[in-house]
Amino acid sequence: MSTANEVTKPGRSASVYSELETSRLNVSPPLPSVLKSSFRVIHGPKTSATGNPDEIAKHFPNLFGQPSVSLKSGGSLPQQSLKIGIVLSGGQAPGGHNVISGIYDYFRNRTQGSTMYGFIGGPVGIMKCNYVKLTEEFIYPYRNQGGFDMICSGRDKIETPEQFQQARETAKKLDLDGIVVIGGDDSNTNACLLAENFRANNLKTRVIGCPKTIDGDLKCKEVPTSFGFDTACKIYSEMIGNLMVDARSTGKYYHFVRLMGRAASHITLECALQTHPNIAIIGEEVAAQKQTLKSVTSYIANIICKRADAGYSYGIVLVPEGLVRQLIAELNEILAHDVVDQKGAWKKKLRSQSHELFEILPQAIQEQLLLERDPHGNVQVVAKIETEKMLIQMVECELEKRKKDGRYKKNFKAQPHFFGYEGRCGLPSIFDSNYCYALGYGAAALIHSGKTGLISSVGNLGAPVEDWTVGGTALTSLMGVERRQGKFKPVVKKAMVELEGAPFKKFASMRDEWSLKNRYINPGPVQFMGPASDCHQDHSGAINSLALSMPLSLTPCYHRKRHTPAAALTTTLCHIHHRNCYHTAAITATFTIVNTNQTTVDSATTITVNTTPPPPPLPLSQSIFGPCLFKGYGLMTIKKAALPAAEVDRERRSAGQEWSWRRHLVHGVGVGAGTWIGNGGP
Secondary structure (H helix, E strand, C coil), rough: CCEEEEECCCCCCHHCCCHHHHHHHHHCCCHHHHHCCCEEEECCCCCCCCCHHHHHHHHCCCCCCCCEEEECCCCCCCCCCCEEEEECCCCCCCCCHHHHHHHHHHHHHHCCCEEEECCCCCCCHHCCEEEEEEEEHHHHHHCCCCCCCCCCECCCCCCCHHHHHHHHHHHHHHCCCCEEEEEEHHHHHHHHHHHHHHHHCCCCCCCEEEEEEECCCCCCCCCCCEHHHHHHHHHHHHHHHHHHHHHHHHHCEEEEEEECCCCHHHHHHHHHHHCCCCCCHHHHHHCCCCHHHHHHHHHHHHHHHHHHHCCCCEEHHHHHHCCCCCHHHHHHHHHHCCCCCCCCCHHHCHHHHHHHHHHCCCCHHHHHHHCCCCCCECCCHHHHCCCCHHHHHHHHHHHHHHHHHHCCCCCCCCCEECCCCCCCCCCHHHHHHHHHHHHHHHHHHHHHHHHCCCCEECCCCCHHHCCCCEEEHHHHHHHHEEECCEEEEEEEEECCCCCHHHHHHHHHHHHHHHCCCCCCCCCCCCCCCCCCCCCCCCCCCCCCCCCECCCCCCCHHHHCCCHHHHHHHHHHHHCCCCCCCCCCCCEEEEEECCCCCCCCCCCCCCCCCCCCCCCCCCCCCCCCCCCCCCCCCCCCCEEEECCCCCCCCCCCEEECCCEEEEEEEEEEEECCCCCEEEEECC
């Protein structure tokens, strides 16, 4: 039996924050309009499951089939105070603190007198009833900050009858009305099991999940992305971009970069689209084409040889950590029942392809694959399996063979890198900060509405925040059955890279050019001000938004270090030329400067274009923009406005005027002084 144990946990001290941390601390994330006032709950149709619905129904008799819901303006909810528990589960992801802040602010504003508990150290905090009371003073230093250290996380699972009993005791002792589980696919599976158990035992405690993982593999139509993915990919892309500059500067190293992501290759694909490496291996493609590690090695060696013939002895290779996932899956299954013996009898149970792969692996890699399992039954810390070093060794051997028969005449030097933990706790991007706050607010709204067994869902993410949609998706609808530790278990299914999807096809159409030509892009650090600050990077989903500020001073740059409007516009668009998305609607815009001496603008208007022929010139008092031609579709606005921080994070002032260019746009190349040609979307 657990005993309630309120923990006195020292919090952060904002007095030692950097200037950037302090500036982010004092930003209030915007809310979707539906969450700004009273709302009502709209129920959708009955749901099923992603796979094995009959089996899922057996495991969740009280939850299976319940509808997903959406929130719409209007209606009212009771104002009684509530008691809510919050737990962080699994690995860290940027933005988790804003989920907690959103939950706290909702109940503080909507149900005065409510109490919030943060369970310490993950699910074990629920089982042992270790918690800290969440107050405004305690939460404040964590707002818009990275990390999970407010209450810390853990990878424990609530799965045995005794553990479920402990969780029920905690819920009763604290008189909890609800628990919010902030986690990935396995953690949300656990949240669903907990919700089912509570309902089966007639507890009033509702359970709501929030989609967390930098891996990007927890998503569906209703949950467009998991939080943390945007920030992590931007952090990794910056580091990859730095390596590209280094490789080109020294001219003698191939950098093999393994990227975190578990079985899915979303991070590798996203970073490839942002940076344009010479080689990027996508694990799902390797599996679908039944490629062997030898064929992957040959593919890498072929490109290295071709680059050598072109005079390049350097390059960038991106490798997903889940490259050998099929072998790992078989090992998980076999070692759930068998013990590793020196004679290797267990190896006979491997498929021939997996057995061949295992035998050619370096001894150190073999040993890593035979480590103990984690609580979810998987290889202990997949991130520690050094796939990049394995590939370097195999490529070295292949190139040595080619040297002997004259097919390769250069020297191969490689540097291994692993980018993983660096991306989990960075300052969340503006997108993740806003997204997480909305997820938390939405989760609180679902609990307040009496819902359980749902995952907080925020959609329409390509639109301004106020137009985002909010609701809850039935967790059972995301589930299927998988083998874990040698047994069939219900799990929230991972979303893998879709080889027929537009993001992969875009990558596949460009990788041959990247392999032999250095189309490197260095995106730089995550931006919190200026042109790239509000650009959500997710080429792996239909989420693309951009907010740009444009100074309109026409004074030449050599006088006041400012660009002309056309040059400034082109320069700003060139800032985002690396954001090669899959949208293919062609858009051509030509801007002509009429009066190069104009320094002020008296009036402006908004134009919306989604058809041809072209619209008339902008009705400015002294037109500085000439005719504009748009082909394709989309929305473009050029307007004079004092925009809130939610729309433009850095206000650029020129001659007392504030302007913004806002467009769902992810790819542009400047041509000449005032022409931009690019791909628009969506």
